[in-house]
Amino acid sequence: MKIQSLLRFIVTAVVVVAALLLGHALWRHYMYSPWTRDGRVRAEVVRIAPDVSGLVTRVAVVDNQLVKKGDLLFAIDQERFQNAVAQAEANLSASEASARAAGANINAALASAAARKADYDMLAQQAQRRQKLGDVVSMEVRTDAMSSANAARATWQQAQAGGNQASASKQQAEAAVEQAQVALDRAKLDLQRTEVRAPVDGYVTNLDVRVGDYAATGSPRLALIDSHSYYIYGYFEETKLPHLRVGDPVTIRLMAGGVHLKGQITGVARGITDRDNPTGSDLLADVNPTFNWVRLAQRVPVRIAIDTSDLPADVVLAAGMTASIEVQPRDDGRKQVN
Numbered sequence: 001m002k003i004q005s006l007l008r009f010i011v012t013a014v015v016v017v018a019a020l021l022l023g024h025a026l027w028r029h030y031m032y033s034p035w036t037r038d039g040r041v042r043a044e045v046v047r048i049a050p051d052v053s054g055l056v057t058r059v060a061v062v063d064n065q066l067v068k069k070g071d072l073l074f075a076i077d078q079e080r081f082q083n084a085v086a087q088a089e090a091n092l093s094a095s096e097a098s099a100r101a102a103g104a105n106i107n108a109a110l111a112s113a114a115a116r117k118a119d120y121d122m123l124a125q126q127a128q129r130r131q132k133l134g135d136v137v138s139m140e141v142r143t144d145a146m147s148s149a150n151a152a153r154a155t156w157q158q159a160q161a162g163g164n165q166a167s168a169s170k171q172q173a174e175a176a177v178e179q180a181q182v183a184l185d186r187a188k189l190d191l192q193r194t195e196v197r198a199p200v201d202g203y204v205t206n207l208d209v210r211v212g213d214y215a216a217t218g219s220p221r222l223a224l225i226d227s228h229s230y231y232i233y234g235y236f237e238e239t240k241l242p243h244l245r246v247g248d249p250v251t252i253r254l255m256a257g258g259v260h261l262k263g264q265i266t267g268v269a270r271g272i273t274d275r276d277n278p279t280g281s282d283l284l285a286d287v288n289p290t291f292n293w294v295r296l297a298q299r300v301p302v303r304i305a306i307d308t309s310d311l312p313a314d315v316v317l318a319a320g321m322t323a324s325i326e327v328q329p330r331d332d333g334r335k336q337v338n
Contacts, residue, residue, distance in 0.1 A: 049217075055077045091184075203224070250262070
């Protein structure tokens, strides 16, 4: 009888100890093992907005369509922009003609200045010879010769000023040509931008444009999800961060069908919002006077790259999907997050 009681005691003790060990192991696994059910599929989203304003004349895609980089999404009425290009081309031609006329004017001004200089040189030499003759010629003749030379010099200087003015006019005309060329390039760019094309490969989402709509510059009309940018954000409790490092391999299980994917940690967020320490009206910390004694571990975002080389062909990834994440820490002796 005593032996049976002893056996029952031993069996009970073994069961209790095993239950305690199992409970402790499960508690450590839940608290510290690097895994989480709070994972989200995310992707880069490009908000497509036209660069010019106008009426939409064509919509080349439908909602949720896969498009390639450079594919036409929608088009804006081009007639006004074609007229602007024609006007800019006409202005450029007029500016070029003005520049050629300014070039001809400066050539004529330079030739006139050269002729006036030749006249001045001749009259100046005559006046100098008259002065050397002294009393052989009358004072009136010498004075007239000097006056003629001075008048010729003034005419030459005036011709030089006209040449300088012609040079300035030519520079202005050349600047006007450059401005007209810039205006033409801008008009051609605006015409090109009337066709809104996909900047990346991706999926058209939330299409909000129809033929006849007025599309305003900078107003998004659809979202384009980059098909090459999918990644996972796993929200790990802070108690599990010491076991995570950049580069650790990750197993991802999507809630949609339980599909298993592979990935790798690429980064750990370095800050989250502290809701218990907002800023007051005087820019001082507004500390909550009450304290909850039961404190839950904060969740910190961890970015995970998806291994697309192992991605099944029939798997549909959508931003916002839920996933469970399990990290396989590398055994290199380090325990801190990089």
